[in-house]
Amino acid sequence: MRAPLVDGFGRVHTDLRLSLTDRCNLRCTYCMPAEGLDWLPKPELLTDDELVRLVGVFASMGVTTVRLTGGEPLLRRGLPGLVARLRALGLSLSLTTNGLGLERQAQALKDAGLDRVNVSLDTLRPERFLELTRRDRFDDVVAGLAAARRAGLEPVKINTVLMRGVNEDEAADLLRWALEHGYALRFIEQMPLDPQHGWDRGTMVDADEILEVLGRSFALTPVGQRGSAPAERFFVDGGPATVGVIGSVSRPFCASCDRLRLTADGQVRNCLFARDESDLRAPLRDGVDDDELAARLRVAVAGKKAGHGIGEPGFVQPDRPMSAIGG
Ligand code: SAM
Ligand code: SF4
Numbered sequence: 265m266r267a268p269l270v271d272g273f274g275r276v277h278t279d280l281r282l283s284l285t286d287r288c289n290l291r292c293t294y295c296m297p298a299e300g301l302d303w304l305p306k307p308e309l310l311t312d313d314e315l316v317r318l319v320g321v322f323a324s325m326g327v328t329t330v331r332l333t334g335g336e337p338l339l340r341r342g343l344p345g346l347v348a349r350l351r352a353l354g355l356s357l358s359l360t361t362n363g364l365g366l367e368r369q370a371q372a373l374k375d376a377g378l379d380r381v382n383v384s385l386d387t388l389r390p391e392r393f394l395e396l397t398r399r400d401r402f403d404d405v406v407a408g409l410a411a412a413r414r415a416g417l418e419p420v421k422i423n424t425v426l427m428r429g430v431n432e433d434e435a436a437d438l439l440r441w442a443l444e445h446g447y448a449l450r451f452i453e454q455m456p457l458d459p460q461h462g463w464d465r466g467t468m469v470d471a472d473e474i475l476e477v478l479g480r481s482f483a484l485t486p487v488g489q490r491g492s493a494p495a496e497r498f499f500v501d502g503g504p505a506t507v508g509v510i511g512s513v514s515r516p517f518c519a520s521c522d523r524l525r526l527t528a529d530g531q532v533r534n535c536l537f538a539r540d541e542s543d544l545r546a547p548l549r550d551g552v553d554d555d556e557l558a559a560r561l562r563v564a565v566a567g568k569k570a571g572h573g574i575g576e577p578g579f580v581q582p583d584r585p586m587s588a589i590g591g
């Protein structure tokens with residue numbers, strides 16, 4: 265074991281978001297334009313062997329949990345095989361997915377060692393789903409969620425981004441539906457990470473508003489301290505069911521952030537909103553040893569800023585959109 269990954273503010277990093285691809289089979293309007301983005305060329309993507317080696321270095325420095333994401337991670341070929349190899353490193357593994365194809369893959373992923381899934385779902389209305397994602401695949405997501413639960417990938421969580429004039433009227437319906445089906449719903453504030461640069465703080469549906477709207481239909485009581493977890497959780501109607509609210513913008517949790525990101529092309533990002541990245545792919549392909557990779561990773565972590573700075577005068581949105589960073 266190497267020494268833990270501690271930054272200049274004493275934050276210890278134990279959680280890695282690993283992007284497996286920047287591609288996606290949906291086109292959520294807040295995340296991608298209809299025509300998609302300029303996908304990373306295949307040779308630039310880390311191979312499974314490269315990914316496993318790099319994650320091994322992270323693990324040797326105290327990373328214990330890995331969340332697989334993207335783009336759409338289920339599009340990565342041979343995903344169960346990769347999951348099994350990451351599992352063999354002794355990591356706790358979860359997956360963030362849009363749910364397409366989860367019905368088919370859930371059991372194999374569970375068997376390979378995946379612990380949990382988060383499925384993104386912003387609406388319960390199929391016609392609205394089509395408008396929002398530009399694909400008519402609502403039923404596939406619902407089937408994916410059910411398959412995840414059957415496979416025991418629990419707790420099955422749902423991530424919902426509420427947007428003004430788009431789906432804000434569905435907050436209570438979504439929570440009711442999630443509770444009926446035994447899914448743990450979390451509402452996420454929209455962040456300035458869209459390639460269109462259309463995000464506007466003034467129109468963002470923030471955590472206060474989400475809680476106010478939910479409070480009209482349910483009695484919410486705080487579950488307690490959130491620690492380093494981004495979601496503030498609330499018991500619904502006395503519990504035991506809960507709902508989570510992730511106020512990344514209005515209630516930032518940067519002070520207790522324990523997270524790092526590795527993009528599908530091998531760049532370490534010490535924050536979702538970082539303006540610079542540290543390349544691990546080039547040294548890896550140049551043949552450096554693990555000690556050198558670990559040293560570079562340590563430098564990347566040491567440079568982490570105190571907070572994301574959204575709303576501060578000099579804030580500039582990162583060049584990479586969410587789908588290419590790994591949400
Ligand atoms: N394709 C997978 C999915 O949709 O779950 C994984 C990647 S996606 C980028 C991860 C999460 O980020 C999704 O829940 C999505 O709704 C969310 N997301 C995308 N753009 C966002 C933004 N600008 N602000 C907040 N969340 C965003
Ligand atoms: Fe794809 Fe996820 Fe972005 Fe939607 S939010 S376009 S599913 S990457």
